[in-house]
Amino acid sequence: MRIPVLALAYLPLVVNALVIVDSALATACIYYDKTFDWGCKSTGNGKRAYVCRCSNVNWLGTVTNCIVSNSDSKNVVDHALRHVSQRCKDRGDFNYSLEEMYAFYHNGTAYLRDPTPEDLKRTVNTTLKVDPQEFNWYYTKFKLFNDAVEKSQWCGWALVFYWVAVIGAATIFNVSHRIFGVRLMRWNWVKKHIALPSVFADYHERTYFFCRFVPLNFPTRLHGMVVTVFVVLTVLLCCFGYNVKLPHPFTTSQWFMDLDLISYRVDLMAISLFPVIYFFGIRNNPFIPLSGISFSTFNFYHKWNAYACFVLAMIHSLIWIVYSKSEEGGGFKSWWSGAYIKWGLFATVLAGLLVIHSEKFIRQRTYEFFLILHKLFNIFFIVCMYMHIKDLGWHGWIWSMVAIYCFERVARIIRIVLAGGIKKATLTDVGDRVLKITVEKPKHFKYYPGAYVFIYFVSGKDAWFYPFQSHPFTVLNTPKIDGDNLVIYFKVHKGVTQQLLNRIFLSGKESIEYKVLLEGPYGNTIPRLAATDRRYVGASAGLGVAAVYPHFVSLLEKESCFTHSFYWIINDLSYLHWFSHELKYLAERNCEIKIIYTRSNKADKELTPELIDSASEKFVNTLDIQRLFQRPNLKEIVEEQILLSSERLHDVTFISSGPSTFNDHFRYAVKSSITSELQCDVDLEEESYTW
Structure with missing residues (x-):
């Protein structure tokens, strides 16, 4: 029975590790005061201990007195009291308000006395003061731990700021060129050796098959350098700052302490990439017109951020899988009973599936399959991540994904509405499997060179999933030729475009009418205001x-x-x-x-x-x-x-x-x-x- 007992002993430490960083003051007081005997027959931090302590007015008076007497900042004190209240709610089902926590403090001040060695053995029936020297050790240790975790969060922010710097630099180049007519990069050497060439030969948009089997896609050297710096930065940020040593009130195992800090680092860096991944992968990315970076390039960055996030998440998961199977960990079976572990592993698996099934060779061959799975996996991933950390904090990163996902959907709907909703389009077979779409230009459609739209083909006679697909097409609008119409030419491939050509063949006519939804325009919307002599x-x-x-x-x-x-x-x-x-x-x-x-x-x-x-x-x-x-x-x-x-x-x-x-x-x-x-x-x- 030793292994299950060890597992039950260490599993709460994992969850505790994720909540102790919320307030160093509150955590120090909790750990300091739990050494005394409150009649709970436990000095741990499990559910049974919290049910007992949170119902004990003496413990509540003692812990609140510890908090109030060790800080002059009302904000710090309020936050620490809310932390204790939340711990009582999560572990003991006691719902105390901030006012009630202050009431426990004021009530306890009438019964304060200094602690004695006997209080460690016999049940305490009053409110205890804090031994300043002893408490300072607890507070210093947890402050060091919190600082290490905060450093990990700043490592995550460093990755975000890196992409802010990349987009900021691109924006300066784009605006200076399009608005002011100033090209900041006029060095042909840079273009010849960095900006234009591919990392490998002349393969960039095409897929290279290594040994005629392994599909490889190569970026330009410039984009490759941007991603290389990002990967190197990610690795370097994982390699420093693990300096919390024993003895420590949190754990007696240095191995567990080091694993926990590494786990924090990779975990917080991974979730910090969530908004970057989602912003870089959406059509309505506000940074596309601002920076001039193309959607395909942002999509490339999107994939590499996803790769980095998945690897970091894998390390985070493997740390606890390996630890759980160790003698100290007590066995994976016992850990699996915790919802926190389950949801975390589910999220990691989904992250892996999102990465694997999004590879170009799979996406191009089974686009409909990819499209449906990608949307479902995204939604399930958000749910799993929320359930994984719902009681642990850092919810802002999860809600950032929800906000970006909702923003994208709302923006698409607005574009469709402004484009006139369902419109009648004329489809014409111009030969050699080329179709021409002519549709009346919507009133609020602002046309510009390079504009493209996503078109949804709406028909009750097509496969049920066709209306949920949308494909990008370049738009033409030359008023002296097309009048007040938008014109689109595209090559017929498999899927919905082949279905359109079949419809024309079956009609026996050169042209047919078809209902469509237009979503757009997309592209680089910053106009070229400056004159050019190029x-x-x-x-x-x-x-x-x-x-x-x-x-x-x-x-x-x-x-x-x-x-x-x-x-x-x-x-x-x-x-x-x-x-x-x-x-x-x-x-x-x-x-x-x-x-x-x-x-x-x-x-x-x-x-x-x-x-x-x-x-x-x-x-x-x-x-x-x-x-x-x-x-x-x-x-x-x-x-x-x-x-x-x-x-x-x-x-x-x-x-x-x-x-x-x-x-x-x-x-x-x-x-x-x-x-x-x-x-x-x-x-x-x-x-x-x-x-």
């Missing part, structure tokens, strides 16, 4: 043209002398038909348009009379179409444009968008084309929706 080169592949085109329309509206170039790489000439009005809009305003056609000559069957009307065909024939019948050398294109910009004494910005392969190769081409001899500043702005 050259812009648009480079898009496939449907990436829809993301690059709006930026050139915006430039055309601001500039009278247009010196920019627009490249579009396609493998289907029918694309020129359904996008001919937009291309013509650019061409009529002296924008240099270059079309690069990559499909082999044998497959050249797109331009047929039944697919292209006469007006479109006439305009297409005027375009500069370079028929390569293979993928172009992107580095040659970039170098040519950089040279042209240098000759014109202009800095140059490339705006790119396309499939993941194109984005990776183009980024690598820009990075490779930057040399130390360049006299112009080279920049790259990506419109990417891969995360």
Whole structure:
């Protein structure tokens, strides 16, 4: 029976360790006064002891006198009295108000006497004074313990402040660029070696399969450095400040003391990351427009914060699992009976599941499965964490998750309402598995270049979960072409988009009407107020043209002398038909348009009379179409444009968008084309929706 007894002896210590830090004064008084005999046949801090002591007016008078007589601060005294009251409520079901605690103090002052050695053996029937010298030892020891825990909380805040610094620095760069026209980073060397290249080769948006099996995704070197500093900081913060030594009134085991302090450190650092993880993972992240950091980058930071949080939580859980199985711990079975342990382990398991099932290779292959599980796991995780620490404090971190989660849902609903709620959209099959959505522009919809929306497709005939899904799409709105409508082009994949194409096929028509909900706009909403003398080169592949085109329309509206170039790489000439009005809009305003056609000559069957009307065909024939019948050398294109910009004494910005392969190769081409001899500043702005 020795092991169960040990388990029952040490299990209350774990819970006590989490509440003693609330008030060093109250805890010191409780531990000092529990050494006397109050007729409870116990000097412990278990439930039976509290039921007995909290019903004893002499103990209540003694502990309240200890608190009041050892502090001149009313706030400290009030907090300490509330601490004792809460302990009596949690352990003994006694609900004492602050006024009643003061009443116990005043009542006890009439019966005060000095303690004697006999009070340790015989039941005390009066109120005892405090031995200043002996009490000071208790208070000093618990103050050291509390300081160590407070240091752990500040380690958690240090991680939060790190991300505040990252976002703050990005905000300064973003605002100075967009509002004041000042680019603070004009160093091509930094862009070539840090900002643009991937950590590994030219893999960034694409997944690299190590040994053709293990999926790996690589950030840019800049983003990798940001995360590396975060990881190193996390490790370093776990490695110092464990200096509370025995003897100590809390425990007689130095091993338990050290484990408890380490547990505090990793636990408080983990929960401090909760609001960071949730803010970085939501669509309505207020830091996106402020900092200019893209959603995909925030999502990358979101994942690494989640990794760090999970590892810290795992260490926290393993500490008590290992301790419980030790001879000193008394066996895991006895520990498992405590609700605190159960809910904590459940939360750790859920954190692991959230991390594992969110990996890109799983998310892309089973998106519907991922979406449902991610939402459910998030809710269950919040519930488990609340139950884990509901009696222990630090509730603010839990409520921060609830607040951010609710903020995200409310913000989505507001965006949908402002976008007009359920709207009728026209879906058109423009060929080659490309669909066009045309929907009336909502009254309160503020359009800007780079804007995108999430669309919910609403129909009682589709699978039940389709209306709960939403997909991001770039929005076009050129008033002289589209009138008062929003236009969206997207490629058909599996899932709901394939269902839409099937609906059009079954209708026997080119277009059908469909009910949708628009949620948006999203993107970098800080306008470009400052004038610029840079050259812009648009480079898009496939449907990436829809993301690059709006930026050139915006430039055309601001500039009278247009010196920019627009490249579009396609493998289907029918694309020129359904996008001919937009291309013509650019061409009529002296924008240099270059079309690069990559499909082999044998497959050249797109331009047929039944697919292209006469007006479109006439305009297409005027375009500069370079028929390569293979993928172009992107580095040659970039170098040519950089040279042209240098000759014109202009800095140059490339705006790119396309499939993941194109984005990776183009980024690598820009990075490779930057040399130390360049006299112009080279920049790259990506419109990417891969995360």
